[in-house]
Amino acid sequence: MIRTLALLVITAVAFTYCFQAGFVSLLTWVWLSIMMPQSEAWGSFLLSYSNMAAGILTVIAVFTAKDRKLPPFNNFTVLLFLFTALIILSQVFSLNRALSSRQFSIGTETLFITFAVLLLANSKVKIHTMVWIIVLSVGYYGVTRGLITIATGGGGIVTGPSKSVLSDNNQLAVGLASTAPLAFYLYRISADKWTRMFALGIFVLSIIGAIGTHSRGGLISLGVLALGLIARSRKRVLNMIILVIVVGGTLLIMPAKWFDRMNTISTAEEDGSFMGRVAAWEVAYKLALEHPFLGIGARLQYKAQYNHHVQPDGVIAREIATHNSYFEIMAGNGFVALGAFLGMMATTFIWAGKTMKLTQNKPGFTWANELASMLQVSLLVFGVGTFALSMEYWTGFWINMVLIVNLREIVLRELKIVPVASRQETYA
Amino acid sequence: MKALIWLFFLVAILMVMRWYLNNRNATGAFDSTTGRFAMRDELNTQINQVITKTGRSDSN
Secondary structure: OHHHHHHHHHHHHHHHHHOOOHHHHHHHHHHHHHHOHHHHOOOOHHHHOHHHHHHHHHHHHHHHOOOOOOOOOOHHHHHHHHHHHHHHHHHHOOOOHHHHHHHHHHHHHHHHHHHHHHHHOOOHHHHHHHHHHHHHHHHHHHHHHHHHHHHHOOOOOOOOOOOOOOOOHHHHHHHHHHHHHHHHHHHHHEOOHHHHHHHHHHHHHHHHHHHHOOOHHHHHHHHHHHHHHHHOOOOHHHHHHHHHHHHHHHHHHOOHHHHHHHHHHHHHHHOHHHHHHHHHHHHHHHHHHHOOOOOOOOOHHHOHHHHHHHOOOOOOOOOOOOOOHHHHHHHHHOHHHHHHHHHHHHHHHHHHHHHHHHHOOOOOOHHHHHHHHHHHHHHHHHHHHHHHOOOOOOHHHHHHHHHHHHHHHHHHHHOOOOOOOOHHHHHO | OHHHHHHHHHHHHHHHHHHHHHHOOOHHHEEOOOOEEOOOHHHHHHHHHHHHHHOOOOOO
16 A cells, blocks of 8 residues: 555656656656556556556657657668558458457557657657666666575576566566666766666666576576677676676576576477477468468467467467567568568667767767667667567667667767768768 | 665656756756766756856757
């Protein structure tokens, strides 16, 4: 009851801020969507509608905020509009609109947040604030799950908030691993000592929390995170020492069953869980071949009535979860949507690298250089981690991509690299 | 313990929103010499005073 009251008060204060600046509505919506603080409070009718209220205020802000900017016409925005159009068309022509509507509504909400970030997060203070909101929203689960892992010696499998994209232990692991680079950015770029320590604490406990999920995909994501941090950092030795201490220290307390589970990564072909996923990917691919342009409708490939004819002979037709973001889009929305999705990932990955080059050793651009590198690492961690998970509409990932787009725009603007025929040519 | 951490994070989120409202039109949030962001209001105030005294101003 006290939690509910506290959350009501804090949400009410946040809403009063929303009326002072439209961008805060977006911050509130992102916070409520990712952290879902209401999942740890009880019985409030008002709280269940706070997310929707923040969304409505963001819609108003998108159309009325004086400081909004129209999205730049570039590869990313073209692909984003194309992807959104295909998602809508896919739902219109879905084999079963009622069954695919839930995932469609999750997707459209995430895409709307993405468009809102694209329009509103257009200054360095706004981008920095957005990074803080994401880190705090996910970091809460990193800190609490990290502490639980330490307290229990890794005995229990930690999971995320119920009814969210991070509810599953595997999804939480990838969410934590892909947000950790942003916490590291805040540690590197904050001027205040205590703020730096707080950000470092979130980073360290998020890694421990990800290990505590007992997720094999999470461990692979952490491996990518470690490689990315070492490759993309100025102080490589220091980063290596921090990672060795954090990971090594955590592994010392982890139980034998954790090591037994992780050892099965090297014998994936003999693992029923992994091979089940491979079979699900095959089913998704076959269904995509039958409906290459718009797919069969989001998540319909799970249902036996739509996938029984492509399931292996001799197997009783059953529901199959795809467990892979790329195959989810391929089967549910078609090959073109998958191409747009991969195109957006590749574009932002390349732009992050180019932004790093543009801002290297430039006074006043340390923040942009650090942020571009950590957003790139985050993208890579998610790209690998989501290969065994269905997280295509994880809000944190979409915001990361858009932050790279807006960061690049700010850097080009401030460095006075004015677009001529094409902005891409200015890099050459 | 978990409830306290939960509350701490919620208050931290409010502080970040407040920080944004205080700094959205000022360069005080960002020290271009070090390239770092100052999160504490006192520090922001100090930097803002320096900016005011030296007559510098620009927007974010």
